Amino acid sequence: MSRPLPLPLSISALLASSSNSNSDTPGSKTYFDSLTYILGPLPPTSPLHLSLNYLDLIDQQPLNQINFTIKQQQVENGQGKGKGKRKFDERYKEENENNNNFIIREIREREKILIITGPKGNYVDDIQEEDEDIFREITGNLGILKKLKRIDIRHCSTSKHLKLLLTLLTESDSRLNKISNQPHHLESTPSLIILWDIANMLMRKEVIDENEPPRFNQDEGMPVGDDESLSHQEELNISEKKFKSDTCLSDYMDLMNITKATLDHLNTLHPSDPPTRLIILEPSLNALSSLPILPPLTSENEDPKMPKSARERKIPIIDGARWLFGKDSIGIIHQLSGEADVSTSYYSLTLDRDKSTSYQMRRKKYPKAHHSVAEFELEKDRPMGWRWEWVYP
Numbered sequence: 001m002s003r004p005l006p007l008p009l010s011i012s013a014l015l016a017s018s019s020n021s022n023s024d025t026p027g028s029k030t031y032f033d034s035l036t037y038i039l040g041p042l043p044p045t046s047p048l049h050l051s052l053n054y055l056d057l058i059d060q061q062p063l064n065q066i067n068f069t070i071k072q073q074q075v076e077n078g079q080g081k082g083k084g085k086r087k088f089d090e091r092y093k094e095e096n097e098n099n100n101n102f103i104i105r106e107i108r109e110r111e112k113i114l115i116i117t118g119p120k121g122n123y124v125d126d127i128q129e130e131d132e133d134i135f136r137e138i139t140g141n142l143g144i145l146k147k148l149k150r151i152d153i154r155h156c157s158t159s160k161h162l163k164l165l166l167t168l169l170t171e172s173d174s175r176l177n178k179i180s181n182q183p184h185h186l187e188s189t190p191s192l193i194i195l196w197d198i199a200n201m202l203m204r205k206e207v208i209d210e211n212e213p214p215r216f217n218q219d220e221g222m223p224v225g226d227d228e229s230l231s232h233q234e235e236l237n238i239s240e241k242k243f244k245s246d247t248c249l250s251d252y253m254d255l256m257n258i259t260k261a262t263l264d265h266l267n268t269l270h271p272s273d274p275p276t277r278l279i280i281l282e283p284s285l286n287a288l289s290s291l292p293i294l295p296p297l298t299s300e301n302e303d304p305k306m307p308k309s310a311r312e313r314k315i316p317i318i319d320g321a322r323w324l325f326g327k328d329s330i331g332i333i334h335q336l337s338g339e340a341d342v343s344t345s346y347y348s349l350t351l352d353r354d355k356s357t358s359y360q361m362r363r364k365k366y367p368k369a370h371h372s373v374a375e376f377e378l379e380k381d382r383p384m385g386w387r388w389e390w391v392y393p
Helices: 046-059 070-076 083-109 120-130 133-138 142-148 159-168 230-236 249-267 317-325
Strands: 035-039 113-117 151-155 192-196 203-207 239-243 277-282 290-292 314-316 330-337 344-351 354-367 384-390
Touching (some): 035 317, 046 113, 046 133, 046 142, 046 151, 046 192, 113 159, 249 290, 249 317, 317 330
Parallel strands (some): 035 277, 113 151
Antiparallel strands (some): 290 314, 354 384
């Protein structure tokens, strides 16, 4: 018997302003592959919205495969005959429905989503700074709060911590064992794993010289100044993300390779279940991000074993991802505009498997919530948060 497929998750679930069931939303008919790698800017709430959308899909599935044989066994054992049988049937019907509901809840609560990110403080700060108004609204819903408890977020301080976690990650000995003190143990195999901003663990922040104009660095992470004016950069003291000087392509690709091996391991634990889906989101990278094969020379007197041009050659990260995950698994988000207008920027998502189709997104400024604004900021113009939304053709 062939293995069941994972539930189809549309790319429209990347943003908060869309529902996976809304057929009019751009990208609602285009689905993630079982393994998807997307680089380019996205809001920090994207992993959470993907998770909530996927849990909605899981909870909407009928559990017809649960069949109870208690009644048949009890009847065969002689329980309930004549008038007593009728009362037994009525009583059993009520008890059976209660048992059904309880077991269905238990099974669905075991369906988990795993999100793996960098340092906790950085991720929390990014969400608070974005202050997405839609996310603020939905998290006040009791049903959403219950689903958020089924999202397991693991934070890694460094790339070495991440490598160790991925190497050891596995399901705990018992699927019913809900208590485990081991950070690499999962209560149950997740239906979906999301890696968020892994490349950022290999980067550092460089303060921009206020006397320099906005620049675009082709070899590093996302450029700073592409959607902000210079005066706005000075006002916010924005830093530029750059790969650490000793970072090589193998440092990043090793993390991706271990991630793929971890996915393969988890998918062997329960062969009769749908395979775990993997989505890797890299908002700190762009299509031009690249890394050298070898680190730079530590000393001018060091005798290199190859020409300097060959040693300093850089390879696009996207090429490595295509080789490891396959071309059909790749998506790239490009910035279309936003330099002149600080309050609104436009982006386009294109999948390698269908480059003729693109899905446009818009990032707009919205007033921040009152509770997320410091008292001293209230005296000024009200600070603004951001909203990402799909642009309808």
